Amino acid sequence: KSTQGRLESFFGPV
């Protein structure tokens, strides 16, 4: 089973 990652887990705010 796999879950969809979200971009905030990889990239921080500006």
Add this chain to the structure above:
Amino acid sequence: MFEARLTQGVLLRKLLDSMKDLVQDANFDCSSTGFALQAMDSSHVSLIHMQLRSDGFDHFRCDRNLSMGVSLNNMAKILKCMGNDDVLTMKAEDQGDSVTFMFESANQERISDFELKLMDIDSEQLGIPDTDYSATVKMPSAEFARICKDLSTIGDTVLIAVTKDGVRFSTTGDIGSANVTVRSHSNVDKPEEQVVIDMQEPVALTFALRYLNSFAKATPLSNQVMISMSKELPVVVQYRIEDMGHISYYLAPKIED
């Protein structure tokens, strides 16, 4: 005052068509460097980063930085009213609440202008670090679009695995499974058909095909697509727009539980 003239107006229509299914409302950022957009889809799984440099326009004037919030769907509808060979000019006042699109036919016999109301949009901007990716694949954009479409008939996700032998796209679903392997090859006469794999180390990541199929809407913008991957990082799918800039899509990977 913002004013930008593009002889190949159809380019902006193709751009809107490659974004509107992923993002509803977004801010176009106008500055002296150019015309840009960064926006995430509503589920924050994918991100679009589009940039057209000011020197790629036939005329570009931007007195002060301007953020134009628009419904991408409505802007796309307006751009559908432009002829394929029309010259496009965008105009907006610094404190205005609308943007005007002027279409001029190639023979100057028909001139039309459409005004689109601007919206206030709170957009979350993410900082995307410069990354040396483990593997970068350049391949024909139409081939990438076909693979994503074909694999969608079998499954919902694709495993993209880059090795020195090539790049393998794999999926499985209720009715069966499918694999497509593309090998690197050069073509001096037709550089748009070549496949170039630049690999520092093998990498394999799983992505939702639904998003990749949305990214492939940018296929008419470029003959080639560049796919960059590193372990546990979002993939970048980039289409270069000749002499102007690029549209890049970022997609977070599926994470094994």
